[in-house]
Amino acid sequence: MKPTASPSAPAAAGHPGWAPATEAVHAGREDLAALGVHAVPLDLSTTYPSYDSRAEAERLDAFAATGARLQGPPVYGRLDNPTTARFETALARLEGTGTAVAFASGMAALTACLLARAAEGLRHMVAVRPLYGSSDHLLSGGLLGTEVTWTDPAGIAAALRPDTGLVIVETPANPTLAEVDLRAVAYACGSVPLLADNTFATPVLQRPAESGARIVLHSATKYLGGHGDVLGGVVACDEEFARRLRQVRFATGGVLHPLAGYLLLRGLATLPVRVSAASATAALLAARLADDPRVTAVHYPRLGGAMVAFETAGDPHAVIGAVRLITPAVSLGSVDTLIQHPASISHRIVAADDRRSGGVGDRLLRLSVGLEDAEDLWRDLDGALAASVAGPAGHGGTDAAARVRAGGS
Numbered sequence: 001m002k003p004t005a006s007p008s009a010p011a012a013a014g015h016p017g018w019a020p021a022t023e024a025v026h027a028g029r030e031d032l033a034a035l036g037v038h039a040v041p042l043d044l045s046t047t048y049p050s051y052d053s054r055a056e057a058e059r060l061d062a063f064a065a066t067g068a069r070l071q072g073p074p075v076y077g078r079l080d081n082p083t084t085a086r087f088e089t090a091l092a093r094l095e096g097t098g099t100a101v102a103f104a105s106g107m108a109a110l111t112a113c114l115l116a117r118a119a120e121g122l123r124h125m126v127a128v129r130p131l132y133g134s135s136d137h138l139l140s141g142g143l144l145g146t147e148v149t150w151t152d153p154a155g156i157a158a159a160l161r162p163d164t165g166l167v168i169v170e171t172p173a174n175p176t177l178a179e180v181d182l183r184a185v186a187y188a189c190g191s192v193p194l195l196a197d198n199t200f201a202t203p204v205l206q207r208p209a210e211s212g213a214r215i216v217l218h219s220a221t222k223y224l225g226g227h228g229d230v231l232g233g234v235v236a237c238d239e240e241f242a243r244r245l246r247q248v249r250f251a252t253g254g255v256l257h258p259l260a261g262y263l264l265l266r267g268l269a270t271l272p273v274r275v276s277a278a279s280a281t282a283a284l285l286a287a288r289l290a291d292d293p294r295v296t297a298v299h300y301p302r303l304g305g306a307m308v309a310f311e312t313a314g315d316p317h318a319v320i321g322a323v324r325l326i327t328p329a330v331s332l333g334s335v336d337t338l339i340q341h342p343a344s345i346s347h348r349i350v351a352a353d354d355r356r357s358g359g360v361g362d363r364l365l366r367l368s369v370g371l372e373d374a375e376d377l378w379r380d381l382d383g384a385l386a387a388s389v390a391g392p393a394g395h396g397g398t399d400a401a402a403r404v405r406a407g408g409s
C-alpha cells in the first residue's frame with residue numbers, strides 16, 4: 001500500500017461542504033430528526049433478539065470472513081454497538097478517513113493495531129521516541145510478541161525490514177511535544193503503514209491522514225472526551241485496515257462501552273471550541289514561562305495546541321506540591337488544567353536511560369491547559385514556581401535563578 005491521503009468511503013463521506021466545526025456537531029447524528037429525537041439514543045444492549053438463527057449464522061460467517069460492519073442489529077455487544085458506531089463515524093469524518101474503530105482505551109487501540117499486523121507475520125515495528133510511556137513499554141517489552149527498532153525520523157527508511165508491520169510516531173509527542181514532519185516520515189515508510197498518534201493535536205489542529213498516515217490513533221480519554229470522565233481509544237483508518245481491527249476487537253474484547261461512546265460523541269461536539277480556547281491560553285502561558293528565569297526551557301509546538309512542557313531551574317516536585325488551582329494529576333485534555341512530572345508518572349515505566357535519550361529529563365513538567373482564566377492559571381503557576389526555587393534553606397532559589405541567567409538551558 002502506498003502512503004496516500006485516505007480516500008473517503010461512503011460510511012464517513014458525509015457532507016463534503018461542511019467545515020470541521022459543523023462536522024463536530026452534526027457528524028454521526030444525521031438520522032436523528034428522522035428518528036424523531038434530538039439527543040443521540042444510548043443503546044446499552046449486550047444482546048439482540050432474532051427469531052431467524054439461519055440469517056444470524058450467515059451474518060456471523062460474513063463478519064468472520066471479512067470484518068465488515070454487520071448490517072442490521074449487532075447480534076452481540078462485542079461485535080458492534082449503534083451508539084459507539086456514531087462516535088466512530090463522527091471521528092472518521094473529522095480525521096478525513098474512510099472509517100474508524102473504537103476501543104476501550106488508547107492502549108487497547110494500539111494493542112489491536114499491533115496484533116492486526118503481527119497476525120500477518122509482520123512482527124517488527126519501527127518507532128520514534130518519545131512515545132507515551134505505556135506505548136513505549138508495550139513496544140519495548142515485547143508483550144505482544146512484537147519486536148521494535150527505535151530510531152529517529154531520519155533513520156526510518158534504513159530501519160525497515162521485510163517483516164516490518166508498522167512505523168509508529170507521535171506528533172506532537174508525549175511528553176516533550178517534539179514534532180515530526182509527517183509528510184517526510186510517510187514518504188520514508190514506503191509501503192509500510194504509518195501509524196500517527198494524534199492524541200495531542202486532535203483533528204482540529206492536524207489531520208495526519210492528509211499527510212500520508214494510514215492509521216491515526218487517539219487516546220479518546222484525552223481531548224476527544226475532554227472532561228476527564230471517560231476512557232476510550234479510537235483508530236481512524238481506511239476500511240481495509242478497519243476490517244482487521246474489528247476482527248481483533250471481537251476476538252480480544254477491548255470494546256468501548258456504549259456509554260463511553262455516547263460521552264465521546266458528545267465531547268466531539270465541543271472539541272473545536274475547547275481546543276482553540278485552551279490553545280490560546282497555552283500560547284500565552286508558554287510565552288510567560290519562556291521569559292521566566294525560574295524556567296530553563298519551554299517546549300511549545302509550532303502547531304500550537306493546549307499542551308506545554310517546561311523544565312524548571314529548581315525542584316520540579318516542589319511545583320507539583322505547590323499548585324492550588326491546577327490539579328497535579330496524570331492525563332490531559334480535560335476542561336481543567338492538569339500538571340504532572342513525566343519522569344515520576346506518565347513515563348515512569350520507561351527505563352531511565354531510554355527516557356533521557358527520548359528527551360524526558362528529570363526537570364521536565366507537562367502542563368495540560370484547560371479552560372480556566374489565563375491570569376488565574378498564571379498566578380497559580382507563578383506561586384508554584386516560587387516554591388520550586390525557594391530551597392530548603394531559603395537561598396537555593398537564588399542559586400537556581402543565577403544559573404539560568406548564566407545561560408543554563
Ligand SMILES: *Cc1c(COP(=O)(O)O)cnc(C)c1O
Pocket residue numbers: 105106107108132134135170174197199200218219220221222231232233
Ligand atoms: C494517554 C495516551 C495514550 C494511552 O491512552 P489510554 O486511553 O490511557 O489507554 C496513548 N497515546 C498518547 C499520546 C496518550 O497521551
